[in-house]
Amino acid sequence: xxxxxxxxxxxxxxxxxxxxxxxxxxxxxxxxxxxxxxxxxxxxxxxxxxxxxxxxxxxxxxxxxxxxxxxxxxxxxxxxxxxxxxxxxxxxxxxxxxxxxxxx
Amino acid sequence: xxxxxxxxxxxxxxxxxxxxxxxxxxxxxxxxxxxxxxxxxxxxxxxxxxxxxxxxxxxxxxxxxxxxxxxxxxxxxxxxxxxxxxxxxxxxxxxxxxxxxxxxxxxxxxxxxxxxxxxxxxxxxxxxxxxxxxxxxxxxxxxxxxxxxxxxxxxxxxxxxxxxxxxxxxxxxxxxxxxxxxxxxxxxxxxxxxxxxxxxx
Numbered sequence: 001x002x003x004x005x006x007x008x009x010x011x012x013x014x015x016x017x018x019x020x021x022x023x024x025x026x027x028x029x030x031x032x033x034x035x036x037x038x039x040x041x042x043x044x045x046x047x048x049x050x051x052x053x054x055x056x057x058x059x060x061x062x063x064x065x066x067x068x069x070x071x072x073x074x075x076x077x078x079x080x081x082x083x084x085x086x087x088x089x090x091x092x093x094x095x096x097x098x099x100x101x102x103x104x
Numbered sequence: 105x106x107x108x109x110x111x112x113x114x115x116x117x118x119x120x121x122x123x124x125x126x127x128x129x130x131x132x133x134x135x136x137x138x139x140x141x142x143x144x145x146x147x148x149x150x151x152x153x154x155x156x157x158x159x160x161x162x163x164x165x166x167x168x169x170x171x172x173x174x175x176x177x178x179x180x181x182x183x184x185x186x187x188x189x190x191x192x193x194x195x196x197x198x199x200x201x202x203x204x205x206x207x208x209x210x211x212x213x214x215x216x217x218x219x220x221x222x223x224x225x226x227x228x229x230x231x232x233x234x235x236x237x238x239x240x241x242x243x244x245x246x247x248x249x250x251x252x253x254x255x256x257x258x259x260x261x262x263x264x265x266x267x268x269x270x271x272x273x274x275x276x277x278x279x280x281x282x283x284x285x286x287x288x289x290x291x292x293x294x295x296x297x298x299x300x301x302x303x304x305x
Binding site for chain 2 (some may be wrong): 006007010017021023025031032034035043049052063064066068075086095
């Protein structure tokens, strides 16, 4: 059995990205949409770290960007949850289909 | 048979299947549980790729912090109809088509592209085995020599700017502080404006 190469990691990252995108599109619960965002960011992070391992030019860059993505994801989750809780307080619902006040 | 492919395919199967189950399951609490396995498996992938610090950060920040936040959000809003919000069959069919098409595009372009990877595997593995975390810390503290000068076929090695990441590190720190203050401001308890008819608390 050959060691898993760069392509295997990239395909895993692509799978997580697609899962996150489909999750964002199909979930009606706002927190489910948030989980899709987390999956997308993790798929991108796998690509960053895989390139940092298989390409020595990006050895530091890949890890630094992965760290920044993790911090950004934490910040985004905090803000998005605050918005969802605010929406729940005002509308007594977390169904994204009910957030249609800005519809033209 | 070496250990690396066995570990990779085990962890990758766990991560990928959990990610698919997050999408497929209709119960939001179960989706949170599957997301936990997916994020933990991603940390395992980082460990396999020799990025110890990223893996540890993933475990602490994501699994320990972000996911607990999401679970709290689920618990605060999981009342009656919101736990099992069903998605229509037409929407499922449409997103399945879009998802398969998107994955096919990504997979084909990944496999077709000749990625510039290193040719001297053994030398690099010795080089990056022990000094990874130290190099990362030095780069974040602004030491410019920490960035390695790798020579890789296919990448333009002529102009190679020495980078340090002290300023982005500071910006991210301040950004995190601002975001936490903003989140606390947004989420503070307020009176309920009005209730939608038909929803019992």
